[in-house]
Amino acid sequence: MAEMNGIIEVDNLTFGYTPRNTVLRDISFAVMPGEFLAIAGPNGAGKTTLLNLLCRTLTPRSGTIRIDSAAVESYGAEALAEKMAVVRQEFVPIFGFSVIETVMMARTRHFGAMGFESKADREIVNRALDVTDTSRFASRPLASLSAGERQRVFIARALAQDTAILLLDEPTNFLDLKHQVAIFDLLKSAQLNENKTLVAVTHDINLAAQYCDRTLLLGTDGSCRHGQPGEILSAEQIEKVFGVPVFAGQVGRGRFFIPLGKFAKDAEQIANAPDGAPQQ
Amino acid sequence: MKRWLALSLIVLCWVGVGFAVFGRPDVQNQAQKPVPHHVERIVSLAPNLTEILFALGLDEQVVGVTLHCNYPSAAAEKSKVGTFWQPNIEAVIAAKPDLVIALEFTQQRDIVERLTRIGYDCLTVNVDKVGELFEAIEKIGFATGKATQAAKLASNLRTKLNRLSALMATKERLRVLWVIDREPLRVAGRDTFVNELIELAGGQNAIGPTVHKYPPIGSEQVIACGADVIIEPAMAAESLAEQQKTALEHWSRFKNVPAVANQRVYVIPPDTVCRLGPRLYEGVETVARCLRPELFAD
Amino acid sequence: MPDASDRSFLQIEQMAELLTPNKLAVRIVLGLLVLGAVMFLCSLIGTESVSLKAVFAGGAKAPAVNPDYEIFVRVRIPRIVLGAVVGAALASSGVVFQALLRNPLADPYILGISSGAGLGAMIAVISGLSWTLFGRSPIAIFAFIGALGTVWLVWLIGRLTGKFHLTGLLLAGVVVNAFFSAVIMFLTSVAKAEQVYATMFWLMGNMMEEDFVVLWTAGGCIVAGTVGLFYLGPQLNALSFGEEDARSIGVNTGRTRAAAFAIAAFMTAVAVSISGLIGFVGLIVPHGVRLVLGPDHRQLLPLSAIVGAIFLVAADTIARIVVAPAQLPVGVVTAIIGGPFFLLLLVRYSRSVGWLK
Numbered sequence: 001m002a003e004m005n006g007i008i009e010v011d012n013l014t015f016g017y018t019p020r021n022t023v024l025r026d027i028s029f030a031v032m033p034g035e036f037l038a039i040a041g042p043n044g045a046g047k048t049t050l051l052n053l054l055c056r057t058l059t060p061r062s063g064t065i066r067i068d069s070a071a072v073e074s075y076g077a078e079a080l081a082e083k084m085a086v087v088r089q090e091f092v093p094i095f096g097f098s099v100i101e102t103v104m105m106a107r108t109r110h111f112g113a114m115g116f117e118s119k120a121d122r123e124i125v126n127r128a129l130d131v132t133d134t135s136r137f138a139s140r141p142l143a144s145l146s147a148g149e150r151q152r153v154f155i156a157r158a159l160a161q162d163t164a165i166l167l168l169d170e171p172t173n174f175l176d177l178k179h180q181v182a183i184f185d186l187l188k189s190a191q192l193n194e195n196k197t198l199v200a201v202t203h204d205i206n207l208a209a210q211y212c213d214r215t216l217l218l219g220t221d222g223s224c225r226h227g228q229p230g231e232i233l234s235a236e237q238i239e240k241v242f243g244v245p246v247f248a249g250q251v252g253r254g255r256f257f258i259p260l261g262k263f264a265k266d267a268e269q270i271a272n273a274p275d276g277a278p279q280q
Numbered sequence: 281m282k283r284w285l286a287l288s289l290i291v292l293c294w295v296g297v298g299f300a301v302f303g304r305p306d307v308q309n310q311a312q313k314p315v316p317h318h319v320e321r322i323v324s325l326a327p328n329l330t331e332i333l334f335a336l337g338l339d340e341q342v343v344g345v346t347l348h349c350n351y352p353s354a355a356a357e358k359s360k361v362g363t364f365w366q367p368n369i370e371a372v373i374a375a376k377p378d379l380v381i382a383l384e385f386t387q388q389r390d391i392v393e394r395l396t397r398i399g400y401d402c403l404t405v406n407v408d409k410v411g412e413l414f415e416a417i418e419k420i421g422f423a424t425g426k427a428t429q430a431a432k433l434a435s436n437l438r439t440k441l442n443r444l445s446a447l448m449a450t451k452e453r454l455r456v457l458w459v460i461d462r463e464p465l466r467v468a469g470r471d472t473f474v475n476e477l478i479e480l481a482g483g484q485n486a487i488g489p490t491v492h493k494y495p496p497i498g499s500e501q502v503i504a505c506g507a508d509v510i511i512e513p514a515m516a517a518e519s520l521a522e523q524q525k526t527a528l529e530h531w532s533r534f535k536n537v538p539a540v541a542n543q544r545v546y547v548i549p550p551d552t553v554c555r556l557g558p559r560l561y562e563g564v565e566t567v568a569r570c571l572r573p574e575l576f577a578d
Numbered sequence: 579m580p581d582a583s584d585r586s587f588l589q590i591e592q593m594a595e596l597l598t599p600n601k602l603a604v605r606i607v608l609g610l611l612v613l614g615a616v617m618f619l620c621s622l623i624g625t626e627s628v629s630l631k632a633v634f635a636g637g638a639k640a641p642a643v644n645p646d647y648e649i650f651v652r653v654r655i656p657r658i659v660l661g662a663v664v665g666a667a668l669a670s671s672g673v674v675f676q677a678l679l680r681n682p683l684a685d686p687y688i689l690g691i692s693s694g695a696g697l698g699a700m701i702a703v704i705s706g707l708s709w710t711l712f713g714r715s716p717i718a719i720f721a722f723i724g725a726l727g728t729v730w731l732v733w734l735i736g737r738l739t740g741k742f743h744l745t746g747l748l749l750a751g752v753v754v755n756a757f758f759s760a761v762i763m764f765l766t767s768v769a770k771a772e773q774v775y776a777t778m779f780w781l782m783g784n785m786m787e788e789d790f791v792v793l794w795t796a797g798g799c800i801v802a803g804t805v806g807l808f809y810l811g812p813q814l815n816a817l818s819f820g821e822e823d824a825r826s827i828g829v830n831t832g833r834t835r836a837a838a839f840a841i842a843a844f845m846t847a848v849a850v851s852i853s854g855l856i857g858f859v860g861l862i863v864p865h866g867v868r869l870v871l872g873p874d875h876r877q878l879l880p881l882s883a884i885v886g887a888i889f890l891v892a893a894d895t896i897a898r899i900v901v902a903p904a905q906l907p908v909g910v911v912t913a914i915i916g917g918p919f920f921l922l923l924l925v926r927y928s929r930s931v932g933w934l935k
Contacts (some may be wrong), residue, residue, distance in 0.1 A: 004582060042615060052822075055826060057822050057825070076830070077825050077828055077830045078828040078833065079827075080619055081825075081826060081828025081829075082827070082828065084577075084825075084826075085827075086826040086828065088822070088823065088826075091819075093819075094681075094682070094818055095677075095682075095818050095868065095873035096868075096872070096873055097815070097818070097872075097874075098871055098872075100596060101596065101872075101873075101874060102819075105812070105815055105816050105819075105827055106827055107813045108813065108815075108816055108827055108828060108829060109827070109828040109829075112813050113283060114598075114599060114809050115808070115809065115812045115876050116598065116599050116876070117596070122596075140688045161827065164733065240816070248722075268639075284806070285811070287802055287805055287806055287809075290802065291798055291799065291802040294794075294795075294798035294802075295794075295795050295798055295799075298790075298791050298795050298798065299791060301794075302791045302794060312915075347903070347904075360903055361903065362903045362904065363903065363904050365775070366904050366905055368902070368903040368904075368905070369626055369653055370625050370626045370649050370653055370654075371625055371626060371903055373626075373645045373648050373649050373653065374626040374645050376643075376645050385772045385776065386703070386772065386773075386775075386776035386779075386780075387776065387779065390786060394653075394786065394788055397652075397788070397789075398648055398652045398653075401825065405742040429919035436626055449834075491768060492767075492768065493769060493770055493771070533633075542651060
């Protein structure tokens with residue numbers, strides 16, 4: 001059931017790229033302001049599609065999406081950019097913009113009449129570069145960075161946009177361990193300190209379990225489960241949705257999951273476990 | 281939004297100021313008004329016009345010609361104002377002409393417009409047909425104060441042409457294939473002054489009426505046209521003998537065409553037949569000699 | 579943990595990278611000064627030697643009295659102004675088309691403007707019209723209509739493939755270009771030789787427009803167009819990253835693309851109608867400026883316009899004198915100079931160009 005006062009409210013959303021196939025079937029959920037939602041699921045379940053629907057890149061076949069109590073279609077490009085910033089997966093650099101130029105673009109809608117930024121804009125951008133640890137290559141062209149460094153730049157750009165909602169599509173895809181954790185720490189602190197609402201599509205269910213308030217688990221069969229990570233993420237669920245057996249364990253408040261295939265060293269651990277129960 | 285409105289306003293004002301200060305763009309001046317006074321400095325923009333000027337006795341007054349103006353030899357000595365296809369307006373102005381004579385086709389029309397706008401007197405004539413040649417001679421004569429000489433030149437030319445026609449009328453009209461380019465093969469069609477030349481010389485065009493003035497034709501038509509004589513204006517005025525030899529070799533593959541079978545392929549000097557000017561008679565006579573050499577045995 | 583002084587140093591370094599209004603103003607002023615100097619120098623060069631003293635003596639009532647003045651004021655100056663206006667127009671449009679199509683190989687003619695203008699010109703010549711509208715010859719008017727009409731047609735066809743489909747737009751341009759070129763070739767084969775020559779000659783790029791009103795109006799339109807595109811600079815920067823990305827930042831992509839496209843197409847059509855098709859300027863000047871100064875469109879647009887003007891004026895001057903008394907078509911000179919010069923720039927600055935990696 002959709003709850004009231006969510007900053008993002010999705011009701012009975014259905015979408016398919018062609019009339020014949022349907023990717024998302026009758027999905028409903030709400031994201032509370034200041035909440036960190038992780039969207040998880042196997043490839044093809046529609047995670048990125050859902051994200052694109054939320055930021056109005058795609059139009060649903062049926063159902064409604066409301067951002068801050070107004071239908072998402074009612075927002076103009078600038079108004080929507082005021083509410084949400086998006087960090088996407090793909091990136092095709094055509095011209096050699098530098099890192100700081102890229103991040104400064106997030107402030108475009110605040111530029112003055114002549115099209116230049118103000119001191120306030122510059123401070124916001126500097127801060128965004130600082131927190132994403134990208135200040136040291138501020139003047140380097142974007143294309144000369146590694147994929148992981150580039151990803152942080154785009155996260156910095158989204159932060160510089162200074163919005164209440166942040167949508168991220170696999171933000172830790174190319175990052176090394178240190179930066180994976182750093183980014184999730186950064187996102188969490190943005191949530192806690194600035195009350196940002198975060199919706200992140202992620203493959204990393206362990207980090208999701210540790211950092212997110214709620215999880216949306218999408219399956220390729222159109223299934224959709226929404227709730228706290230503790231309820232949603234269990235060994236049985238993950239095996240059903242992802243199609244791979246996992247070994248579930250408890251850390252403290254959260255669980256961790258290790259996928260074990262046929263030839264994995266500890267494969268037999270799963271066979272011995274009662275369904276859904278945490279293992280020692 | 282405001283800055284766009286401001287921009288549009290500024291542009292409109294700018295354009296308005298332009299019209300106010302410089303006035304409306306000059307309406308094209310049809311520079312056909314004849315200038316019946318004594319002209320001191322004439323610039324000619326075409327070889328045939330130069331020949332006409334010299335034939336009218338205006339050698340002294342001609343101060344600028346094109347690179348292609350090579351006849352008479354005195355003309356070649358005059359200072360050059362560009363090529364026939366691209367007259368150089370700066371050179372024309374530097375020659376300080378009080379009359380500029382040009383032909384009626386686009387590039388020359390453009391330069392005439394520009395000169396007229398600056399204030400120079402210009403005369404454009406059309407010399408596409410033999411009839412127009414006579415008109416042009418008269419017009420130029422009138423504009424330069426040499427009307428009597430022009431009339432005499434014209435009547436002289438007419439007399440000679442008529443005499444030649446009478447002579448050639450005694451024989452049957454031979455079919456002539458007039459070749460402009462060998463590869464790809466292009467010939468002169470019916471709607472050209474070359475055709476008139478051929479007829480004045482007592483022949484007829486081997487090619488029937490075509491859409492193009494200078495149609496490209498294929499081997500089929502060459503064989504079908506049954507030309508008695510093939511005439512090719514030479515590429516350059518020198519080495520005619522060599523060009524003649526190459527031509528014969530090239531045409532030898534069309535053994536069925538009467539012209540080739542009878543070895544009647546002629547390469548002739550180009551200037552008198554490609555240029556419609558006072559030497560028209562020489563050109564026609566050259567062609568006539570190719571058609572009926574026996575009539576010119578003297 | 580960087581301390582305060584470290585941070586301020588970093589901030590200064592970072593700011594050194596960003597374009598500021600002052601930096602831009604300085605560069606534009608410098609550029610304009612160079613342009614002025616080049617224009618003045620080139621006006622002194624030509625097939626005839628002109629003495630400035632005679633020029634300053636002023637125009638005479640009757641022609642042929644002060645030929646120096648007439649050559650300088652009525653022939654050279656308009657031609658130089660024409661070169662500057664057309665060069666600026668083509669370079670600015672080139673920047674826009676490269677940004678909109680996100681394709682470094684785009685030039686102002688890529689979406690059918692060249693064949694449209696050519697067809698218009700050909701039709702005007704063949705129909706043998708000799709009327710004028712505001713003193714503009716039919717070729718210029720038909721070429722203008724042809725250019726704008728064709729680009730509009732391409733835009734419509736491109737939209738059939740989907741609202742934001744760049745490839746569709748490019749392909750539509752290719753198809754229309756091919757079709758119109760075929761029509762032009764057909765007309766060429768049935769037209770009179772001199773008509774064909776006249777059209778081809780006009781199309782190869784001619785610098786013969788001399789009417790002050792025309793030059794003034796065109797100049798005003800081009801400057802205004804460049805300023806308008808400058809307004810769109812930040813949006814064009816964002817568009818370089820893609821349609822969706824730009825929209826997430828808050829750019830109204832539909833409006834930006836339509837406005838930029840319309841302005842660029844209009845400027846190109848104006849340029850083509852007064853000077854025929856001059857290639858290379860719209861392709862390499864944006865690249866050259868981008869390689870040296872960076873891809874920020876707020877800077878790229880005004881400076882490409884200025885550099886384009888300088889380039890074309892210089893190229894035209896060379897075209898005027900190198901085979902005197904004949905003239906090379908200016909498009910030949912732009913290609914011959916432009917090619918190697920661009921290669922040089924490429925080698926020196928390729929480090930900073932992302933897409934060359």
